[in-house]
Amino acid sequence: MTTDTITPSTTGETVLDARGVTMRFGGLTAVRNVDFTVNAGEIVGLIGPNGAGKTTFFNCLTGLYIPTEGEVRYKGNVLPPKSFKVTAAGIARTFQNIRLFANMTVLENVLVGRHTRTKEGFWSAVLRLPSFHKAEAKSRERAMELLEFVGLENKADHLARNLPYGEQRKLEIARALASEPGLLLLDEPTAGMNPQETRATEELVFAIRDKGIAVLVIEHDMRFIFNLCDRVAVLVQGEKLVEGDSATVQGDERVVAAYLGEPFEDAPGKDEVAEVEAAEAHADAATDAAPGKENDR
Numbered sequence: 001m002t003t004d005t006i007t008p009s010t011t012g013e014t015v016l017d018a019r020g021v022t023m024r025f026g027g028l029t030a031v032r033n034v035d036f037t038v039n040a041g042e043i044v045g046l047i048g049p050n051g052a053g054k055t056t057f058f059n060c061l062t063g064l065y066i067p068t069e070g071e072v073r074y075k076g077n078v079l080p081p082k083s084f085k086v087t088a089a090g091i092a093r094t095f096q097n098i099r100l101f102a103n104m105t106v107l108e109n110v111l112v113g114r115h116t117r118t119k120e121g122f123w124s125a126v127l128r129l130p131s132f133h134k135a136e137a138k139s140r141e142r143a144m145e146l147l148e149f150v151g152l153e154n155k156a157d158h159l160a161r162n163l164p165y166g167e168q169r170k171l172e173i174a175r176a177l178a179s180e181p182g183l184l185l186l187d188e189p190t191a192g193m194n195p196q197e198t199r200a201t202e203e204l205v206f207a208i209r210d211k212g213i214a215v216l217v218i219e220h221d222m223r224f225i226f227n228l229c230d231r232v233a234v235l236v237q238g239e240k241l242v243e244g245d246s247a248t249v250q251g252d253e254r255v256v257a258a259y260l261g262e263p264f265e266d267a268p269g270k271d272e273v274a275e276v277e278a279a280e281a282h283a284d285a286a287t288d289a290a291p292g293k294e295n296d297r
């Protein structure tokens with residue numbers, strides 16, 4: 001991983017401040033009166049059952065939707081109602097359904113993500129002025145740094161569509177980082193990943209936070225969320241039900257009830273624990289009985 005130009009924000013400063021956000025689609029209220037903050041240096045999780053309103057809330061934070069009621073501020077300023085302006089202001093995001101330019105290379109995808117940070121004008125590009133070449137070289141250098149940061153530097157020339165799924169998700173993150181955000185929103189970043197890829201994504205998110213970028217993440221993988229997040233908020237039927245650290249949220253019976261009383265995904269229940277212990281005891285007995293084992297003692 002390389003050093004880069006992102007300047008860490010002061011820890012504790014409120015980066016995102018959403019107040020009373022409500023989003024209605026006709027008669028359906030998908031998000032209802034949600035207050036939500038993310039502070040500098042934080043990784044915050046947003047969880048909730050399917051259809052709880054998580055993605056709708058993300059869309060309200062990124063200018064894709066204009067909330068029916070409420071206000072969203074980024075570093076004190078009310079967000080403009082256009083997604084490219086929100087990105088320029090400092091909020092970047094990835095999508096639940098990967099949205100890459102499939103027929104462009106990995107490097108080109110990251111370069112596209114830099115457009116809000118490139119000041120060179122139309123004529124400069126058309127006339128290929130020296131200032132354009134200089135800006136282009138700088139953008140490439142930064143894009144390569146970001147590819148190295150996410151571990152894709154050796155795939156810069158590959159077409160995005162040829163990357164395995166887990167790497168496409170990493171590329172989406174690199175592209176989002178290319179806009180030099182102060183806040184990164186990740187919508188189900190580990191969907192479809194195997195446990196190793198999920199673990200690597202966890203490390204990547206920590207590394208992003210360590211660069212001074214606050215992170216807000218939606219995930220269904222509870223182990224990922226509770227390992228990663230300083231704070232977790234639970235949305236149920238569009239309303240914020242509970243917010244707190246991982247232990248508080250995991251122990252809250254309203255949260256368990258909202259997930260239909262099921263133990264959290266990946267949290268082993270009593271039966272599972274007993275099954276694993278029995279299997280281990282069986283394996284130990286088999287090892288002890290193995291020929292030559294007595295000579296090992």
Ligand SMILES: Nc1ncnc2c1ncn2[C@@H]1O[C@H](COP(=O)(O)OP(=O)(O)OP(=O)(O)O)[C@@H](O)[C@H]1O
Pocket residue numbers: 025028030048049050051052053054055056057
């Ligand atoms: N553009 C839209 N028009 C109408 N209804 C919508 C729209 N977008 C979302 N909804 C509805 O709003 C509710 C919340 O959906 P949303 O996708 O935000 O939930 P979610 O928590 O992200 O779910 P999941 O975990 O399954 O992705 C759902 O009932 C959904 O059908």
